[in-house]
Amino acid sequence: MLPRRKFLRKSLLAAGAAACAAPMRFAASAQAGSADSRIEVLLDEPLGTISPNIYGHFAEHLGGVIYDGVWVGENSPVANIQGIRKSLVDEMRKIKAPVVRYPGGCFADSYNWRDGVGPVDKRPRRTNFWSDTETKAAPENHKFESNRFGTNEFIRFCRLIGGQPYLAANLRSLPAEEFYRWVEYCNSPAGSTSLAELRAASGSPQPFAVRFWGVGNESWGCGGSFTPQEYAVEFRRFTTWLPHYGMDLSLVASGPSSGELSWTRGFFEELLRKGTGQLDSVYGLSLHHYAWNLSRGGTTDWEKGKGSALEFAPVDWYELLREGQRMKDLVEGHWYVMGEFDEQHRVKLVVDEWGPWYRAGSEATPGNLLEQIPTLRDAVFSAMTLDIFNRHPEKVAMANCAQLINCLNSLYLAHEDKFCVTPVGHVFALYAAHQGGESLRTIFSAPAVHYDRDGKTAMFWGLQGSASLKGKELQLTVVNPHVSEARATSVAVRGGRISAASAAILTSSDIHAHNTFAEPHSLEPQTRALTADKSGLTVVFPPASVTRLSLELG
Numbered sequence: 001m002l003p004r005r006k007f008l009r010k011s012l013l014a015a016g017a018a019a020c021a022a023p024m025r026f027a028a029s030a031q032a033g034s035a036d037s038r039i040e041v042l043l044d045e046p047l048g049t050i051s052p053n054i055y056g057h058f059a060e061h062l063g064g065v066i067y068d069g070v071w072v073g074e075n076s077p078v079a080n081i082q083g084i085r086k087s088l089v090d091e092m093r094k095i096k097a098p099v100v101r102y103p104g105g106c107f108a109d110s111y112n113w114r115d116g117v118g119p120v121d122k123r124p125r126r127t128n129f130w131s132d133t134e135t136k137a138a139p140e141n142h143k144f145e146s147n148r149f150g151t152n153e154f155i156r157f158c159r160l161i162g163g164q165p166y167l168a169a170n171l172r173s174l175p176a177e178e179f180y181r182w183v184e185y186c187n188s189p190a191g192s193t194s195l196a197e198l199r200a201a202s203g204s205p206q207p208f209a210v211r212f213w214g215v216g217n218e219s220w221g222c223g224g225s226f227t228p229q230e231y232a233v234e235f236r237r238f239t240t241w242l243p244h245y246g247m248d249l250s251l252v253a254s255g256p257s258s259g260e261l262s263w264t265r266g267f268f269e270e271l272l273r274k275g276t277g278q279l280d281s282v283y284g285l286s287l288h289h290y291a292w293n294l295s296r297g298g299t300t301d302w303e304k305g306k307g308s309a310l311e312f313a314p315v316d317w318y319e320l321l322r323e324g325q326r327m328k329d330l331v332e333g334h335w336y337v338m339g340e341f342d343e344q345h346r347v348k349l350v351v352d353e354w355g356p357w358y359r360a361g362s363e364a365t366p367g368n369l370l371e372q373i374p375t376l377r378d379a380v381f382s383a384m385t386l387d388i389f390n391r392h393p394e395k396v397a398m399a400n401c402a403q404l405i406n407c408l409n410s411l412y413l414a415h416e417d418k419f420c421v422t423p424v425g426h427v428f429a430l431y432a433a434h435q436g437g438e439s440l441r442t443i444f445s446a447p448a449v450h451y452d453r454d455g456k457t458a459m460f461w462g463l464q465g466s467a468s469l470k471g472k473e474l475q476l477t478v479v480n481p482h483v484s485e486a487r488a489t490s491v492a493v494r495g496g497r498i499s500a501a502s503a504a505i506l507t508s509s510d511i512h513a514h515n516t517f518a519e520p521h522s523l524e525p526q527t528r529a530l531t532a533d534k535s536g537l538t539v540v541f542p543p544a545s546v547t548r549l550s551l552e553l554g
């Protein structure tokens, strides 16, 4: 591994070279022959509509996510809307946040929703699921749950940002009745039930109309250590009856961790022992994949395998991307197994936890459990992951980045009155334009990246991305993962003509670039106008970059 100081010097030299090249970076060029790469968007090969919910979020009662991140309290000096951090609401509106999963995660299977409703001063204090994992530096309200933020406050948050709620029910430690009572609390018509009146007493007479419900979380682990067969039995029991109040409920079954195909197969085998009609009760199968093992095959130990969020060499950059690239095979592999039981593919994948997971040590606020500061590497990782989802629109119905604020792959960092958008947040802003678009088959041809992996040459793809169309507006997002080489690329739209073009790009000469409370604008997208000619565009994608090309077809 290259020592950090030496690497920084190398990056700076590369930065100098990149800076000289900057003026020509986005110039559309007539010399398409000088390009070493090619992108072809095929207008007549639509893949399906990109569900906006692929751009979803996840907020758990964990560390600083809810308390300090989302919730600051009505009487806080921090700007808030009825207790919810205003800067967060403002940013989430900009990215058209479609859906938020809550209250966990592992927390969900130890949570009683009743603790978080009713008069605030009567809500009980409980031991948080994560309390034993918290460090001494952690604030008390991270260890002991005040229940100040509960269902009503969460729904308020969703309404403020314009997104839908996705609630995860407790399958491990509450009876099935409590699941349908929570549905009743949220969805029963005004004045119809005692729980509707309790909801009204907290200021919400009208139903919350919650459509998305998770039935447990990671039921193979913190959610109950079930076998897939045992979980399938529980799933049937929990979902055999739920009140609908005239609306469709979309129930998400707890699915596999990464490549555990045996969970997917075991779950469906057991579920369908009661007949294929059981498929009617499943909207989605959840899939969780964290990129955490940067040991290059050295270990499978959960602690030892992790790397640093901020201090890394190029090999660690590529290694993280390799771990993230597994998402493509995971989506395709689980989908294939699901098809063995569900030929029509009525059940979709819900990737409700994804992102990189580093070892502790890069918290923006010391004491915040699982908080890490995302860098340009995480932006490239996130863009690459969103592109994978975009390219599988018929398979992935929802995805939720873990987690929204003050946690793993966060879009935002906040502490008291300090707030910043991370590079991951900027990627979500760039990619929001894909939501609801028609995904188009796109061919990327570029020289592969070659890098040294413990004395052996390893390869990674040279350019990847995704394209989507809404009317005459085409969005093409492109990732160049190479830490030091730009890719001059000819971009062509087969079956169409580009009449206007612009680019927004997120990059830096330092692959470690990130935003902090002190320097919140270090890494932000830059936009440029482009000029196309008859054959299309030639665009230079800088090293270590995420680009969105917005093309108007004439």
Ligand code: AHR
Pocket (backbone or CB within 6 Å): 060, 104, 105, 106, 107, 217, 218, 353, 402, 403, 408
């Ligand atoms: O996102 C942090 C934790 O990771 C979640 O609570 C759990 O579901 C997963 O293991």
